Structure formats: structure tokens, C-alpha cells
Amino acid sequence: MTDLFRTIISYISILAIPLMIAVFLIWGFLKKVKVYEVFVEGAKDGFNTAIRIIPYLVAMLFAIGIFRASGAMDVLTAVIAPVTNLIGMPPETLPMALMRPLSGSGSLGIMTELMKTHGPDSFIGVLVSTLYQSSETTFYILAVYFGSVSIKNTRHAVPVGLLADLAGMLAAVFICRILFGI
Amino acid sequence: MLNYIWLFLIVIALIVGAGKDINDEVNNTYRNEIPLEVIFIPSSLPSGTVTRTEGEFCITAEQFNTYYGITLQQDEIKQKAELALSGGNMGNFIISCSETAPVMWQQMAKSISGKDKLAGKIEKIEFAEDNNSAKAVIIMEPVRFVKLRAITQAAIDFANIAVEIAIGLIGVMALWLGLIKVAEEAGLVKILTRLLAPVTKRLFPDVPSDHPAIGAIIMNTAANMLGLSNAATPIGLKAMEELNKLNPKIGTASNAMVTFLAINTGGLILIPATAMAVRAAVGSANIGVIIGTSIFAAGCATVTGIAASKLLQRLPIYKRDLIAGKNKSEEGKK
Incomplete structure (x- = not known):
């Protein structure tokens, strides 16, 4: 089927x-x-649109880049892990959920690594695959889409995006626990 | 809010980076200036007074772990090294870290040289009688500020990546904008928007249901669901441009834009192709098992996003931004 x-x-x-x-x-x-x-x-408009995005994309990607390089993700994971443990989310998968809205390549790397260590068909393997596909790179999309029309005041776009990411994460944990639960 | 999150990312990165470097310095994580005893095995037997030679540095895992105060290393370490000796038992060395090198050394090499080279001094080297091996005492080149160096490098690298991404968009942007223009002139977009008008009217009450923006939004969502990201982004940007024509306050996001981005970042997808490709690559027995779970999770994310956009747009703090904008543009007209 x-x-x-x-x-x-x-x-x-x-x-x-x-x-x-x-x-x-x-x-x-x-x-x-x-x-x-x-x-x-x-x-004709293709060139101008692409060029208009550059400052927005530089601002966004450089912040995400230094955040990843600094190892701050480990610190953030340690802070949030006690909360996500309550809903039965394995702590190993938390960096994946946190990285997903920030960086596509970063979260792809984490997903691959986790599947190699724990096996793609393990609970963690299925959960990270679902987490990866349950959402998009929110901040990258915000920078590119709003940048293309020179919008600086994003109003409620960021809270909306983050709420959607949170819902996607909870839904992924929920459905994976029900179907492949431990 | 983007202001705060952006600043949060940068400030946290700098604080954590500096904190880790200070911690490394206090604990001397990289054992700067502390001698390490290794066994050197030359690849060819040296004769007479040795000045230059190549071979391998060997350290047992136990010795390595005690030296760095870690428990990670499992196997005996054997890494290629070049030696330049002067006065018989002193000199310098360069280790070329291969993939089998300890993670610690790989990180150190990357931080210092940006590549795989680790250099240092040889304090003492004594060859055995038959020249087959030698006991050496080495001191690595000091490693400091690993994280702050990495942050500097990342700032520059990612600024470049941003420009590469934008430049890379020019071609596909032009292609899709051209095709859509033809579809608009031919009346195809109108047919599409009329078909889905019952849905789009509710989602985007501020946008006339036969507006080109609606056509672009539909095509963008369809492309995203099919995983055609090359087509999705240019069409999505076209939708933003059309929505901006209806925007009461230029430079501020309209309600319709936020709803559109909620649908877009929800990541509705029919085939989770990326995750399935990775699963196949790492040897999954059932790569398709995540199709259902992904559709469910992304569906929840999208529905939540749309609901949140509709609810939050009524909050006074977000309403104010738009109304202030209307007044201003009216004043401008006067």
C-alpha cells in the first residue's frame, strides 16, 4: 500500500x-x-529578487553559523532535556529538534549521525527521520521570503513559525511512540 | 521578536564559546606545555646520525586516556609523523592526523592549522640499539581559544554561504518567474485559483481569490508537497512579491504573508524524500516506514501554524503595527 x-x-x-x-x-x-x-x-526580475535577499540571508546565516560553531547547542540541550524527558522524548534526539528550524544542513548531519549510531529502524532512528520531515528550516525561510520583499518588521511570523515547529515536534514524538513505542 | 532571537543566538554563542575556552584554559584540556611519552617507529631504518626521518608515533589507548584525562580512546594510536632532529636527540615533529587519529587530536589539528597537521617539539629521543624504535618525549604546539577561533571562522564562512545561496537562486528564479508569467498571460493561473477559491478565500480573506498571489501560493504549496524545492522557492518568492503589492504597510509583514509562511514552514510533504534517502544510505530495512508519521507530524505543524497565525494577528501588539502603517501611508497621500 x-x-x-x-x-x-x-x-x-x-x-x-x-x-x-x-x-x-x-x-x-x-x-x-x-x-x-x-x-x-x-x-528579468530573477536577478533583483536574488540580490535583494543577500543582506537578510547574511544576517541570519552568520548568527546561526556562530551558534553552531560555539557548541551552545549542548548547553541548550542540557537546559531543555528535563522538560522533553517528561513527554518521553529520548534526549539524544533533542539537538535534532532544536537544530531543525535553524539549519537544514546542520539537522541533516545530526539525523545521519543518530541513525548511524542507533540504527535507522530503532525508535530513535524513526523518530529523528520523522522530526526532520515534520518541519522546515523556519528561520532560513523567514529570512529568504521576507528578505525578497524587504520586510524588516516580521510581526507574529516568528512566534507562529516556532509554535508550528513545536507542534510538529510533539506530533512526531506522539505518533512514533504510539506506532513504534518503547 | 526576530530581533530578540537573532541577538539571543549571537550572544549565547559568544558567551558559551568564551566560557568553554576559559574552561579549557583552566583545566588545560589540551595539555599545553605538558610532555607526552611516545614510541617512535621509523618506517625505514635510519643509519648514522639521524636528522630527518619518517615513521609512526605509537601510544597505547590507556596512556593516551590518562594523559588527557578522558575515557574515549579505545584502540592503540598509530599516526604518521615527520621528524626533523638536530643535535641527535632534540628537534621538531609534524603529525598528519588520519581518520583513525583520536578525536582530540583531530580537533586540535583543525583548530591550529585548519587541516590535519599537528606540530610540536621533541624534547628527547632515544633510539634503541637496533634503531627499530625510539622512545620520545614530545610537547605539542599549544592549543588555545578553540571555540572563539571556530566562531570567527564560522562568521566568515556563513556570510559567504549566504551570498552563494542567493547567487545560486538567480538562475532558477529567472526560469520560474518567466514560466509563471507565461502561465498568467495564458489565463492558466486564473483557472487554478478558481478551482481552489473555496479554500483560499478562508485562508486569505484579505486577498482577492483570483489574484496572482493566490496562484503562486497554490503552486508553491504543491511544489513543496512534491519535494520540488528548486521550483518551490522561486514560486514562493513570487507569491511574496504579489502579496506585497496588497500590503498596507511596506516593510511590515501583512496577515496574509504570515499565514502563507505558516503553511510553508509547516513543511507539508507527501514523500519525505530526504530522510528516506538517508535511511537507505545507512541500511534501513524499511525506509518508507516514516511516510505516514511524517505526513501526520507535518500536518499537525501546518494546522497549528495556520491557527496560530489567525489567532495572533488579532493581538493588539501585532494589530497596532498594521494600523500605524495605514495612518502613515494616508498621511503620505495628503
Whole structure:
């Protein structure tokens, strides 16, 4: 059942982009849109948008970078671990949950390491895989998306993002404990 | 709030980094200036007065652990070393740390040279009768401020990474913005938005349901769910640009933007491809077991995010930002 689902979705993923290109351009041509000219017109903005992100991305990534390099994650983990122990979350997986909103490559590294040590099919292995996929790199997305339209006052975006991450973490622990519980 | 979290990350990093370095200094974690006894085994038999030679430094795990006051090292240590001797029994050495080197040495080498080289002085070296081995007393080059050095390096590295990421976006950005423009002109985006209008009207009440922003939001979410991150980011940025056209106060996030980012950072996905690839790489018997759990957890995150965005936008402190903005822009018009 899951295999069939997986096969179907992976086919869709592979076909999606060629299909979109074909449909957009052919449909446009049939609707008498000057496809080449319109494409170039739209593409012009690509450069400016990408360049506009740079200061926001530098500010965000440098802070996350020095946070990772300083080893502050160990300290933060030690502080929070007593709380997460209460909901039955193994302390080994806490750095993963804390790193996820900050850094994609950082959390990928932690996930790989934990699966190598504890085995991918162990409770910890399944939990870190789920934790990794239960959320996105919130701070990176905030920097890139808001940066692209020069927004400095993010209002409630950060608390919303963090609440969503927290919910994802709790849901991951909950579902993994029920299905693969110890 | 971003202000506080940003500052928190930086201040905590600096405090923890400096604290760890002071701790290392007080405990002399890296045993600066303390001699270590090792056995040197030359790779080829030296003859006469030895000046330059290559070989291996050998230390038993027990000896290494006592010296550094740790319990980590399991196996006997054998690392390649180059020696330059003067006056027979004094000189310098360079160790090339391989992957089998103790973690401690690898960290020290990385901190000092940025590579795998560890240098130091040879206080005393005595070759055995047959020149097959030698007892040596060595002192490593002092290692200090490991964390603060790492922080400096990370600050520079990550600033560069940020620019690389942004530059790397230019191409795909242009490609997708071009394609979407064609789809808009052809009326395709309108068809898409009309189909999902019942849902998007509720999620984004401030945005007209046939606005191009809605089309971009739908395509971005679809691309994210299929794991097409190359397409998702450019389309997402297009959505932000369209939402910004409706923004009452430029430079401040609108309600619709925050709801959109809540959906986006919730990370709704159909196939958790990244985690599955890693699972396969480390030899999982059932890589797909996390599909269901991931969809459930990401679903919870997304629903919570949307609910939080709708609730928090009503709080006076967040409302104020928008209203103040409206007044200002009206004053500007007068």
C-alpha cells in the first residue's frame, strides 16, 4: 500500500516539472501569448529578487553559523532535556529538534549521525527521520521570503513559525511512540 | 521578536564559546606545555646520525586516556609523523592526523592549522640499539581559544554561504518567474485559483481569490508537497512579491504573508524524500516506514501554524503595527 503510494508520488514528482513547462508554454502559445517575449519579461526580475535577499540571508546565516560553531547547542540541550524527558522524548534526539528550524544542513548531519549510531529502524532512528520531515528550516525561510520583499518588521511570523515547529515536534514524538513505542 | 532571537543566538554563542575556552584554559584540556611519552617507529631504518626521518608515533589507548584525562580512546594510536632532529636527540615533529587519529587530536589539528597537521617539539629521543624504535618525549604546539577561533571562522564562512545561496537562486528564479508569467498571460493561473477559491478565500480573506498571489501560493504549496524545492522557492518568492503589492504597510509583514509562511514552514510533504534517502544510505530495512508519521507530524505543524497565525494577528501588539502603517501611508497621500 505504502509502496504503491510511494511509486505514484515519485512518478508525479519526476514528471511535474517537464509537464508544467510543456503545459504552460503550449497553452500560452495556443492562447496567442508571445511566449518568448513574455518569458523574458518575467525572468528579468530573477536577478533583483536574488540580490535583494543577500543582506537578510547574511544576517541570519552568520548568527546561526556562530551558534553552531560555539557548541551552545549542548548547553541548550542540557537546559531543555528535563522538560522533553517528561513527554518521553529520548534526549539524544533533542539537538535534532532544536537544530531543525535553524539549519537544514546542520539537522541533516545530526539525523545521519543518530541513525548511524542507533540504527535507522530503532525508535530513535524513526523518530529523528520523522522530526526532520515534520518541519522546515523556519528561520532560513523567514529570512529568504521576507528578505525578497524587504520586510524588516516580521510581526507574529516568528512566534507562529516556532509554535508550528513545536507542534510538529510533539506530533512526531506522539505518533512514533504510539506506532513504534518503547 | 526576530530581533530578540537573532541577538539571543549571537550572544549565547559568544558567551558559551568564551566560557568553554576559559574552561579549557583552566583545566588545560589540551595539555599545553605538558610532555607526552611516545614510541617512535621509523618506517625505514635510519643509519648514522639521524636528522630527518619518517615513521609512526605509537601510544597505547590507556596512556593516551590518562594523559588527557578522558575515557574515549579505545584502540592503540598509530599516526604518521615527520621528524626533523638536530643535535641527535632534540628537534621538531609534524603529525598528519588520519581518520583513525583520536578525536582530540583531530580537533586540535583543525583548530591550529585548519587541516590535519599537528606540530610540536621533541624534547628527547632515544633510539634503541637496533634503531627499530625510539622512545620520545614530545610537547605539542599549544592549543588555545578553540571555540572563539571556530566562531570567527564560522562568521566568515556563513556570510559567504549566504551570498552563494542567493547567487545560486538567480538562475532558477529567472526560469520560474518567466514560466509563471507565461502561465498568467495564458489565463492558466486564473483557472487554478478558481478551482481552489473555496479554500483560499478562508485562508486569505484579505486577498482577492483570483489574484496572482493566490496562484503562486497554490503552486508553491504543491511544489513543496512534491519535494520540488528548486521550483518551490522561486514560486514562493513570487507569491511574496504579489502579496506585497496588497500590503498596507511596506516593510511590515501583512496577515496574509504570515499565514502563507505558516503553511510553508509547516513543511507539508507527501514523500519525505530526504530522510528516506538517508535511511537507505545507512541500511534501513524499511525506509518508507516514516511516510505516514511524517505526513501526520507535518500536518499537525501546518494546522497549528495556520491557527496560530489567525489567532495572533488579532493581538493588539501585532494589530497596532498594521494600523500605524495605514495612518502613515494616508498621511503620505495628503
